[in-house]
Amino acid sequence: QVLLQESGPGLVKASETLSLSCTVSGGFIRSYYWSWIRQPPGKELEWIGYIYYSGSTNYNPSLKGRVTISVDTSKNQFSLRLSSVTAADTAVYYCAALTITAYKGAFDIWGQGTMVTVSS
């Protein structure tokens, strides 16, 4: 059973860079497209981007070049960096596993989520 666990600071100052990691356990990191999704308090879900084990990435254009997702296969981890944060980036951040073929582009495994607050 694949499990995902997010980690990182819960508080980030405005204009700085948000950094989170997701540890994959119980599964092979080459099996999925590893994704980040966020949810501002009381609002809907927003896809941030994904990375494949090979390093190929795809990002949501709405984040306008502020996003970098990387993978470390030796540690079974992938990471998110979001630069120049503002209060609008305050959200619960989820890591999730995207399966494009078998599950037709759906996220079948999710981490529990981690709340990140941007302070001024």
Added chain:
Amino acid sequence: EIVLTQSPGTLSLSPGERATLSCRASQSVSSSYLAWYQQRPGQAPRLLIYGASSRATGIPDRFSGSGSGTDFTLTISRLEPEDFAVYYCQQYGSSPLLTFGGGTKVEIK
């Protein structure tokens, strides 16, 4: 840019009743790459339906999905107490690559 519009915003029903949730896309969803998720308060979303109509592993058969093109439906045949939650649809393939709908809250009447 594809937009997913879910309706109604809130559905007030009693346990045992049938729930019908709608997800309408502003343009056709590629090859029915449409999924549905359930999110209970304080929890991560859980995949219910993928490929518009296939149930994910362990999902009870009271949940069913249908539709194609731009109109999709999630039906819960008989609501159980644990089904009162927020439901999201999500598409893959159109620009932007992945988008979610705004959600439908199913609440106890």
